[in-house]
Amino acid sequence: xxxxxxxxxxxxxxxxxxxxxxxxxxxxxxxxxxxxxxxxxxxxxxxxxxxxxxxxxxxxxxxxxxxxxxxxxxxxxxxxxxxxxxxxxxxxxxxxxxxxxxxxxxxxxxxxxxxxxxxxxxxxxxxxxxxxxxxxxxxxxxxxxxxxxxxxxxxxxxxxxxxxxxxxxxxxxxxxxxxxxxxxxxxxxxxxxxxxxxxxxxxxxxxxxxxxxxxxxxxxxxxxxxxxxxxxxxxxxxxxxxxxxxxxxxxxxxxxxxxxxxxxxxxxxxxxxxxxxxxxxxxxxxxxxxxxxxxxx
Amino acid sequence: xxxxxxxxxxxxxxxxxxxxxxxxxxxxxxxxxxxxxxxxxxxxxxxxxxxxxxxxxxxxxxxxxxxxxxxxxxxxxxxxxxxxxxxxxxxxxxxxxxxxxxxxxxxxxxxxxxxxxxxxxxxxxxxxxxxxxxxxxxxxxxxxxxxxxxxxxxxxxxxxxxxxxxxxxxxxxxxxxxxxxxxxxxxxxxxxxxxxxxxxxxxxxxxxxxxxxxxxxxxxxxxxxxxxxxxxxxxxxxxxxxxxxxxxxxxxxxxxxxxxxxxxxxxxxxxxxxxxxxxxxxxxxxxxxxxxxxxxxxxxxxxxxxxxxxxxxxxxxxxxxxxxxxxxxxxxxxxxxxxxxxxxx
Numbered sequence: 260x261x262x263x264x265x266x267x268x269x270x271x272x273x274x275x276x277x278x279x280x281x282x283x284x285x286x287x288x289x290x291x292x293x294x295x296x297x298x299x300x301x302x303x304x305x306x307x308x309x310x311x312x313x314x315x316x317x318x319x320x321x322x323x324x325x326x327x328x329x330x331x332x333x334x335x336x337x338x339x340x341x342x343x344x345x346x347x348x349x350x351x352x353x354x355x356x357x358x359x360x361x362x363x364x365x366x367x368x369x370x371x372x373x374x375x376x377x378x379x380x381x382x383x384x385x386x387x388x389x390x391x392x393x394x395x396x397x398x399x400x401x402x403x404x405x406x407x408x409x410x411x412x413x414x415x416x417x418x419x420x421x422x423x424x425x426x427x428x429x430x431x432x433x434x435x436x437x438x439x440x441x442x443x444x445x446x447x448x449x450x451x452x453x454x455x456x457x458x459x460x461x462x463x464x465x466x467x468x469x470x471x472x473x474x475x476x477x478x479x480x481x482x483x484x485x486x487x488x489x490x491x492x493x494x495x496x497x498x499x500x501x502x503x504x505x506x507x508x509x510x511x512x513x514x515x516x517x518x519x520x521x522x523x524x525x526x527x528x529x530x531x532x533x534x535x536x537x538x539x540x541x542x543x544x545x546x547x548x549x550x551x552x553x554x555x556x
Numbered sequence: 557x558x559x560x561x562x563x564x565x566x567x568x569x570x571x572x573x574x575x576x577x578x579x580x581x582x583x584x585x586x587x588x589x590x591x592x593x594x595x596x597x598x599x600x601x602x603x604x605x606x607x608x609x610x611x612x613x614x615x616x617x618x619x620x621x622x623x624x625x626x627x628x629x630x631x632x633x634x635x636x637x638x639x640x641x642x643x644x645x646x647x648x649x650x651x652x653x654x655x656x657x658x659x660x661x662x663x664x665x666x667x668x669x670x671x672x673x674x675x676x677x678x679x680x681x682x683x684x685x686x687x688x689x690x691x692x693x694x695x696x697x698x699x700x701x702x703x704x705x706x707x708x709x710x711x712x713x714x715x716x717x718x719x720x721x722x723x724x725x726x727x728x729x730x731x732x733x734x735x736x737x738x739x740x741x742x743x744x745x746x747x748x749x750x751x752x753x754x755x756x757x758x759x760x761x762x763x764x765x766x767x768x769x770x771x772x773x774x775x776x777x778x779x780x781x782x783x784x785x786x787x788x789x790x791x792x793x794x795x796x797x798x799x800x801x802x803x804x805x806x807x808x809x810x811x812x813x814x815x816x817x818x819x820x821x822x823x824x825x826x827x828x829x830x831x832x833x834x835x836x837x838x839x840x841x842x843x844x845x846x847x848x849x850x851x852x853x854x855x856x857x858x859x860x861x862x863x864x865x866x867x868x869x870x871x872x873x874x875x876x877x878x879x880x881x882x883x884x885x886x887x888x889x890x891x892x893x894x895x896x897x898x899x900x901x
Contacts, residue, residue, distance in 0.1 A: 421731060422846065424858050426865050429717065429727050437829060438734045499826035501849035 265319070266376070268312035269333060273367035275305030276340075279360035286357045291431035299347055302356045305363065306340040313337055325394035328521050329376035334395070335520075336363050336370065338402025343409065346442070351434040358409045366517060375521070389460055397457030397481070401516060403450030404488065407443050408513035411506035414439035418503055440502045443509060444495065451488050458485065466529055477527035480519065487512050557598070559697055560619055561652040562626040562644060563610030566666050569643040571606075577634050579604040581683070587633055588689040596625035599694040601684035603659070605676045607666055612656060614693045619648035650885050653697055657881045660705035661714070669714040669870045674705055697888070704884045711880070714873045717866030721749065722756040724862040725833045725854070729757060729801055732829050732852060737761035742799040744768055744792055745806030746778040749835050753803050754782055766799065768792040770806070796821040796830075803833045804840040814842035822848055835859070 279301040286298060313333060316324040324330045343359035346352050369375075418436050420428035433439075458481055462472050472478055491508045494500040564574055579587060584602050591600045597613035604610075611630070615622040623646040631640065647655050658664045665673050681698040684690045690698070709715055718724040733739050741762050743750045746769040754765055765784030769775035772788060779786040787795060796802075796818075806812060813832075822830065827850045834841040834855040846853040 417731070421728070421852050424854065424861075426862060428731055429724075429862060430869075435731055435734050437732060441734070499823070501827045502829070503849060 265312040265315035266371070268308055268315060269367070270371060272305045272308035272312060273364060273371060275301055275308060276360055276364040276367050279305060279356065280364045283357035283360045286354065290427040291354045291357070291433055296353075298356045298360070299344070299353060302340065302347075302360055302363075303344055306337070306344055309333065309337050309340060323391035323395050325391065325398060327375065327377055328524060329370050331394065331398055332366060332370035332375065332520070334398040335401045335405065336366055338399045339363065339405040339409075342402060342406045342446075346406065346410075349434075351432055351438075352442075354431075354433055355406075355409060355413065358412050359406070362405065362409065389464055393457050393460040393464060395457075396453045396460065400450040400453035400457060401520070403446050403453060404509075404513050404516060407446035407450060408510045410439055410443040410446060411509040414443060414502065414506045415510070418506075436502070440506070443506060444492070447488055447492055447509060451485070451492060454481070454485055454488070458482070472529070475527050475529045477523045477529065480523040484512070484516060557614055557616055557693060558619065558649045559612065559614050559652045559656075559693060560622045560626070560649070561610055561612050561647045561655055562623060562630065563603075563608060564643055565608035565610070565645075565664065567664070568645055573643055574607070574609060576636060577609045577630060578606075579609065584680075584683055585687040585689070588684055588687060590633070591626075591629055592689060594625065594629060596622060596629060599691040600689050601681055601694060601698070603677055603680040605673065607673075608659075608664075610659070612652070612694060612697075614691065619646075622648075650889055653701075653885045653888060654881060656697060656701045657704050657885060658878075660701040661708045661877055661881065662705070663714070663874055663877055663881075667719055668867070668874060669719075671709075671715060674702070678702065700884065700888050704881060707884075708877050708880055712873050712876050714870055714877050716873075717862075717869060719863050719867050719870070721835065721856065721859040721863060722753045724859045724866075725753050725803070726756045726760050727862075728833075728852070728854060728859075729831055730760065732831050733800060735761065737763055739800040740764040740766065740798055742766045742768070742792065742795050742802045743778070743782075743784075744802060744804040744812070744840065745770075745808075745836065746774045747805040747835075750803045750805040751778060751782070753833065753835070757801065758782065762801075766795055768795075793817060793821060797824050799830075800828060801831045801833070803835065805835045806840050808836070808840055809838060811842040812840045813845065815844040815848065818845050818848060818851065822851065833859070 279298055282298050282301060313324050316330065320326065323334075325334050339359060340363055343355050343363075346355050413433060414436055417428060417431070417433050417439065419425075420431075421436065434442075458478070461478070466472065473482075487508075491500075491505060491512065495502070495505040564577055566574070579602050581604075584604070587602060588600050591597050591611070591613070596617065597615050599614035601612045602610070603612070611626055613622065613626065617625065626646070627640060627644060630636070630644070655664070660674055660677050662668065662670045662673050677698075681690070681694075685695070718727045729736055729739075736757060739762065741754060741757055741764070743754055743765065746767055754762075758765070765779070765782045766787055767775045767779040767782065767784055768787045768789050768791070769778070770789050772786065775786040775789075778784075793813075804812070829850045829852065832841055832845065832851065832853040834853065837856060839855055841853060841855070843853065843855075845851050
């Protein structure tokens with residue numbers, strides 16, 4: 260089974276996310292009237308395979324697998340998928356899977372692009388406890404923001420149906436809009452706390468002489484996100500920003516996060532991948548992805 | 557031996573006739589004993605509700621003879637001196653079993669899919685069973701009917717949705733608010749529908765109700781009935797800071813709440829969601845308020861169309877239920893025990 264790499268495993272996971280997306284289309288068309296477990300099982304299978312893929316990668320690296328854009332994206336999706344499964348166990352929240360599946364599928368396809376997964380050195384550049392904490396908490400924060408965007412989407416669909424007196428609002432098995440608003444707010448708050456921890460942890464990481472943490476493009480981008488989510492939370496909680504505008508803001512913020520997440524790495528001095536010389540790349544890739552080859556030698 | 561049914565229901569007879577043939581609970585055991593003593597039935601149960609009077613029997617007689625005997629029993633028992641023709645229906649197997657299953661599932665009810673009949677049928681059966689007027693065949697038929705009704709309830713959407721204006725309003729409130737017990741209701745205009753809607757909301761957990769009316773006495777009386785408080789009619793806008801659901805049904809010839817009035821109130825409410833139910837004709841609330849953020853306005857037409865849509869859905873679902881019932885009746889009749897059982901109890 261040495262040929263079955265973590266990427267194959269992730270590909271299978273994305274396939275299940277795709278199946279879940281197709282099933283979700285039918286659930287949407289039926290107005291979320293039938294409260295069944297099919298979609299949950301499809302998504303759970305995807306997340307299980309996803310977990311296996313990340314475990315395989317993590318074991319091969321002997322560290323948390325968050326060392327390049329592929330790994331970071333898969334980690335983010337994993338956090339989102341897992342949280343969706345947990346939330347789906349709440350009463351009337353099963354349909355969160357129908358909203359999360361398209362996101363997991365499309366971003367999963369994006370993550371599978373080979374250019375996002377360049378081979379690592381024999382020892383990853385981003386190893387170490389503090390770096391893992393920095394990367395993992397920030398990616399979990401993005402996962403929480405993603406799930407908040409999913410809950411916000413559910414809110415917007417339900418709220419619109421109620422506003423225009425569409426019968427689907429009553430027929431669907433979706434939770435009340437007040438509950439969706441509460442869940443969105445809580446997820447944003449959790450994401451915000453995790454992002455804060457991740458950014459603070461990052462500020463303690465060793466860096467090259469002359470490179471300023473707060474002048475880095477990715478740090479500035481993260482700070483911008485931090486401010487955007489802080490503003491959304493404060494305006495909604497303390498200044499009575501209407502729930503619909505809050506939800507739209509959360510969806511827009513996450514779409515912005517997804518679209519610019521990969522791009523900011525290119526302009527970041529601190530997050531440049533210190534890839535080993537070209538000749539070592541092949542060996543490193545083989546060692547990382549096919550450890551059995553080393554033992555065979 | 558076969559199960560036969562004779563009865564009158566809202567489909568076949570007017571209320572004046574149904575009430576003439578109704579059985580009081582305390583008279584049913586005696587009636588059942590008389591029926592069995594007459595030799596028409598070996599087992600019997602009587603279902604008597606406001607919408608139907610039905611006698612279910614297991615008889616050794618041929619269906620036509622049994623129907624004639626049962627009809628005579630009904631007429632004699634109630635000392636009825638008129639004539640009974642199309643008002644009474646008679647059903648022999650398998651239609652009698654099919655009918656029993658339909659009644660248990662609420663498919664023969666006035667409001668299709670309602671559940672009250674299930675309890676009434678169960679009570680009727682338990683009364684007959686307790687007085688030893690049922691035997692193996694009726695026991696099996698009734699128990700199977702209850703199982704089929706439960707199955708239909710879980711496997712189909714026959715009971716989903718609100719088929720009245722009041723329950724539609726409650727369902728809307730539950731789609732907006734998480735726990736109704738935490739929200740206060742304002743009733744503007746102490747009309748009958750407002751009162752019923754408020755009671756329906758109370759049954760789902762609403763604890764605080766405020767009533768306002770042009771006649772303060774009427775407001776106070778309704779508030780006392782609902783366990784709420786009354787406020788003077790000119791002071792109700794001030795209540796909007798606290799309440800989350802308002803039901804309006806005044807006789808005012810113009811809008812009593814418009815966008816210009818509500819907009820500043822919504823700011824004071826810090827944009828908490830507000831459900832407005834306008835059941836007045838002419839309408840009390842300007843439709844433009846629905847354009848405001850976090851305001852959900854439904855008038856009587858909206859609620860009636862929700863109820864009508866639900867009823868349509870239930871009728872569509874009834875076809876599925878009929879199919880299930882047909883299968884279950886066929887299965888019951890094919891079961892050896894049912895077709896060969898002749899003994900009592």
